[in-house]
Amino acid sequence: MEESREEEKQQKAMDGLKLRVQEMSQMNEEAASIINSLEAIKDQLLSEKDLLGKELKSSQEKLVSEELRLKSLEVQNADLNKLLANKRVASEDEVTKGTDKNIRPSSVVEFPTHLSKLSKPRETIRGQRATIAKNFEEVGLSNLLPLLKSENLELQTHAVRVIANLAAEDINQQRIVEEGGLDGLLLLLDCSKDATVQRLAAGAIANLAMNGxxxxxxxxxxxxxxxxxxxxxxxxxxxxxxxxGAIANLCGNERLHMILKEDGGLKALLAMVGSNHSNVISQVARGMANFAKCECRNINQGNWKGRSLLIEDGALHWIVANCTAFYR
Structure with a gap:
């Protein structure tokens, strides 16, 4: 009797343990399901975060571009107002000086379609770069430089064009380089597939290369x-x-001549003569003149006794063959 009760007790204990194991197994499955759901929610939130980050970056780029565009329009509007004022003054002067009292100044001034075709006052032309610099200060280089890496080609082109114009002024060159502008421009030369972006980047580097x-x-x-x-x-x-033009500016630094030659700068300069465009050839000739001037100075100072690097790369043959070609 006692043995039967003991077995029954043990059986109940075993059944209780089985029930606990089943409950724990079910709880583990529910916990795993919750964890999987949370992981899915986490992945979704991260994806949404990335998407929002990209949208925010795009919005910031568009905002900076819009600020630049508006400031450009302000400059154009100021130019138009000045031209309008000048036209009115000139018209009133003609009426005052004229002998026919029936002549009246026209109330309408006709403008060409594009502002670039207007005959701008001289003081306006002088002030354009100063205006660009002022706009640059207001927008901020820190906002402009990231646009060089923008996936939006229009924004990227606009940014590199502004930087190229700014680089033409000595006062802006150091700051552009210090804040990473040179690295961005070199990256565009290396990676951009757009011809316009590459041309503007090369022009910006040519301007920056005016500084030693x-x-x-x-x-x-x-x-x-x-x-x-x-x-x-x-x-x-x-x-x-x-x-x-960029290589020609680098040719004016005698300390860089050997590296410039090793990197193919001189051969590239000579090869561009084949374009047969006078503006290109004038830059090639300027580069050779800069290079030769530095070499002559080094020779006169006793710092160079070897053969001319220009001659080694075949410049002499082209110079002799074409020294009178453009005067015929």
Missing amino acids: LNQDLIICKGGARLLANMAPKSDDPQTLRMIA
């Missing part, structure tokens, strides 16, 4: 090699003029 310190950085960061590699891939005269 920038020349060292351009060479050290592989700028001469990128320019040399880009030249044979383009047949656009404007692009070739920008590339030749």
Whole structure:
């Protein structure tokens, strides 16, 4: 009797344990299901976060571009107002000086369709770069430079064009380089597939290369090699003029001559003569003149006793063959 009760007790204990195991197993399954759901929600939230981040970046880029566009329109509007005022003054002067009292000044002034075709007052032309610099300060270089990496080609083109214009002024060059503008421009030379972007980037680098310190950085960061590699891939005269101008500026730094030669800068400069465009050839000739001037100075100072690097790369043959070609 006692054994039967003991067995019954043990059986109940076993049944209780089985029930507990089943309950725990069910709880584990429910927990796993909850964890999987939370993981799915987490992945969805991360995906939405990335999407919102991209949308925010795109909105910020569009905002900066819109600010630049509005400021450009403000400049154009100011130009139109000045031109209108000048037209009115000129018209009133003619009426005052005229002998026919029945002549009246016209109340309508006709403008050409494009502002670039207007005969702008001289003071307006002088003030354009100052206006660009002012707009640049208001928008901020920190907002402008990220647009160089924008996936929106229109924004990217607008940004590199503004930077190229700013780089023409000595006061802006150092700041552009210090805040990473040179790296962005070199990246465009290397990776961009758009001819306009590459042309503008080459022009910006040509402007930055007017500064001696920038020349060292351009060479050290592989700028001469990128320019040399880009030249044979383009047949656009404007692009070739920008590339030749950049290399010509680098030719004026004698400390960089050997690296410039090794990176293919001199050969690229000579090869661009084949474009047969006078603007390109003038930049090539300027580069050779800069290079030769530095070499002559080094020879006169006793710092160079070897053969001319220009002659080694075949420049002498072209110079002799074409020294009178453009005067015929």
